[in-house]
Amino acid sequence: MATDSQSIPAARIKRRSPVDAALRIRAYQFMVLLAIVALWQVGLWLGWLKPYVYGTPLGVVQSFAGHLADGSLLRHFWVTGFEVVIGFAIGCLFGSAGGLLLWLSPLWAKILHPYMIALNGVPKIALAPLIIVWFGLGMESKIAIASIITFIVAFLQAYKGTQEIDPDLIRLMKSLGASPWQTFRTIVVPGSLPWIVSALRLNVGFALIGAVVGEYISAEEGLGYMVYYAGQLYDLNSVWVGIFSLMIMALLLEAIVARFERSLDMEH
Template identity: 55%
Template sequence: MAVLDAGRAAVTGGARLKLPPALKIALLQFALLVALLAAWELAIRFGLIAVYLYGQPSGIIAKAGKLIASGELLRDAALTAWEAIAGFLIGTMLGSAAGLALWLVPTGAAVLRPYLVALNGLPKIALAPLIIVWFGIGLSSKIAIAAIITFIVAVITALQGAKEVDADLVKLLRSLGASRWKTWRTVIVPGAMPWIVAAFRLNVGFALIGAVVGEYIASREGLGYMIYYAGVLYDLNAVWVGIATLMAVALLMYGAIDLIERHLLA
């Protein structure tokens, strides 16, 4: 009897066992990905969609294995990641600092505002030929494109974040005799930090766009060149491998930003 009771307790306890929310979400995400790939593979095998137009999951996996074995994929991914990260750091850091500094000079911010808006609305790919002429076709031109794109976004976001800081708090500090510099350092910068972190997230995609656009226009290596060249050859499986690798790089960069966010917003 005691054994039966123990068995029932074990079964009941097992039934009540719940997965941690994070693990549950991860399993559901993985299941969704598997379901989509399975549906895609079946659609190809049953002739519902053309393989030469959409590629095929089994072919993509095989192509990825070949590119990894040859070292080509890792080399191209490392190059594009380096271009994007370097451009991201240069553009985002300088842009955030400039946007926060403009709070100290409202007249300068008002003068520069239409130029910033115009540059932000300009399709950045239009600048790529000029940047390649100025910086050449090497690594520096791709970093420069990524830096310019992320710089504009960071400036506008940081400046807007500084303006959104509680005006009553600013007035309180000024009434207590705090200088504009001290108010900026102790209230404006910390208060604008959530906006700056939001710009970090936006700029991950923009930095990758800058690196890939530069590789499209003038390069012989990198994920952008790999995707472009595979597309010219109608090797859609290789195109998908490049796209998936870019997504993996973006996820890693987002993960790094999550760590930065925990530190900055603590």
């Protein structure tokens, strides 16, 4: 007699393809978004939420369409995006390189250790007013804030990655007569890549925070300025438009980092 599992048609036990699984996840994500919007609207209808405090879904859509039609949203998005991307690139590049190169000099690593701990403990946003004074009120100061914040994170993560390399591999390279530079290039750098990628993911948010905080303090363009100015006017719908735009920017940057990570995995 055939077992129950043998009697099930092959078509019914066929596993779903990865494409079907991805589409199903996207559908669930969209349903969650619809549920949040529906609860928001129901709360407004029942009087639990006040429109002048929380805004309205329809008002957000209308505000989004208005800002898009007059070009202001795209201009603010581009300004903040430029600040974030340039600051992110500068901070991650120089921070990762500095953290990796510190492995070559244990003496300097010990000298800089307390400074690294101090910088890591200081709230990075506390540096924003100083940077505004140093670099002025233009776009340069926002790029500088994003660069400095991401530099610290990338530097510490890269150096931490070098300290997690298997000591046996280092001793093996020494026994084979490899120079410190050869060990650094063939063992330390590849072994530290997961830590560097982790720093990239963290720095997506930090770069956004740096640019937006700089725009809060002093700016005439950018999503941070848009949110701050709309908040001063109690235009909550425009505030939500700015917040949602920042979320979209974060998702785009995260997708780029994820693609970069996949390319590294394919190479290895």
